[in-house]
Amino acid sequence: MATPLSAEKTLAALKAEGLAVHEHTGWKTHNRDSETGKTFGPVIGVLIHHTAGHGDKEICYNGRSDLPGPLCHSWLGKTDGLWMIGHGRANHAGAVDLDVLNALREEKSLPHDNQANADGNDCLYGLEIENLGNGKDPYPDAQYRQAVLWAAALCRAHGWSEKSVAGHKEVQPGKIDPSFDMDDFRADVKKQLAVTKTAPSKPSKPSGSASKPRVDLSRLIAAAKSDPGRKQGHVSYMAGTNLTEAALVKLGYLAKTYAGDGSFGSTTVAAYAKWQHHLGYTGTDANGIPGKISLSRLGDRSGLFTVVA
Numbered sequence: 155m156a157t158p159l160s161a162e163k164t165l166a167a168l169k170a171e172g173l174a175v176h177e178h179t180g181w182k183t184h185n186r187d188s189e190t191g192k193t194f195g196p197v198i199g200v201l202i203h204h205t206a207g208h209g210d211k212e213i214c215y216n217g218r219s220d221l222p223g224p225l226c227h228s229w230l231g232k233t234d235g236l237w238m239i240g241h242g243r244a245n246h247a248g249a250v251d252l253d254v255l256n257a258l259r260e261e262k263s264l265p266h267d268n269q270a271n272a273d274g275n276d277c278l279y280g281l282e283i284e285n286l287g288n289g290k291d292p293y294p295d296a297q298y299r300q301a302v303l304w305a306a307a308l309c310r311a312h313g314w315s316e317k318s319v320a321g322h323k324e325v326q327p328g329k330i331d332p333s334f335d336m337d338d339f340r341a342d343v344k345k346q347l348a349v350t351k352t353a354p355s356k357p358s359k360p361s362g363s364a365s366k367p368r369v370d371l372s373r374l375i376a377a378a379k380s381d382p383g384r385k386q387g388h389v390s391y392m393a394g395t396n397l398t399e400a401a402l403v404k405l406g407y408l409a410k411t412y413a414g415d416g417s418f419g420s421t422t423v424a425a426y427a428k429w430q431h432h433l434g435y436t437g438t439d440a441n442g443i444p445g446k447i448s449l450s451r452l453g454d455r456s457g458l459f460t461v462v463a
């Protein structure tokens with residue numbers, strides 16, 4: 155049980171986890187609290203959905219004729235990245251199994267959902283992932299990875315483990331979403347939570363360099379060397395790559411459309427090479443593969459991260 159994160163803390167937590175976050179106009183005050191007379195919280199976990207459609211970000215914001223929006227807190231596009239949709243009570247979970255809610259609250263393994271006798275919109279954060287959900291529509295690696303980071307960010311901010319994560323199909327009888335395995339997903343969230351982070355949600359921390367996200371140089375180098383040769387959108391080091399790309403965008407070396415998918419592709423390598431040229435490097439020293447000095451200076455100049463080697 156926990157008090158829901160403020161809009162600002164939600165943003166900070168997601169960004170610190172390495173996500174590039176887009177904000178739908180009006181999301182911070184978009185909720186169902188006053189309409190229903192029920193306030194959101196205390197929160198006990200995060201719930202994962204697929205949208206069963208494509209291009210449905212606005213539907214998730216506005217709702218449908220039979221169900222007013224917001225239909226989630228965040229919407230994750232196949233290639234459009236993560237979007238903030240609502241803050242507060244959202245129509246995503248509906249009526250769910252109380253036994254499952256209790257298990258989530260206590261971080262126990264989830265019992266089978268066989269009744270719909272409790273309000274899930276009260277207490278669960280919801281992520282809608284753009285996917286047809288027919289078992290044939292693939293989740294691109296970068297999209298799936300962002301879903302893991304979204305869940306991990308909220309769990310980390312609340313001090314929860316991966317056992318506070320559920321799929322809609324696990325809490326409400328008859329639901330089939332999301333169309334991937336939730337045990338696998340929780341295992342991936344657990345791995346992500348094991349990665350040491352600066353703690354974005356601790357209000358006592360000053361906002362100086364000590365609390366900045368860190369980019370691991372060796373992992374970033376590995377990503378820059380392997381991602382361009384792999385299939386489009388291959389992701390080796392989502393968090394560090396997104397921070398590096400955000401810095402390159404901020405300083406004008408990379409177009410924003412290429413940032414945020416977590417893949418250190420050939421366009422990012424070319425943009426990084428321009429940054430190295432800017433610093434005075436030439437030849438193989440400006441080949442687009444990050445080095446300690448160029449990366450540290452990129453972090454400093456953009457103000458977005460510090461480097462650990």
Ligand SMILES: [Zn+2]
Binds near residue numbers: 246331
């Ligand atoms: Zn759902």
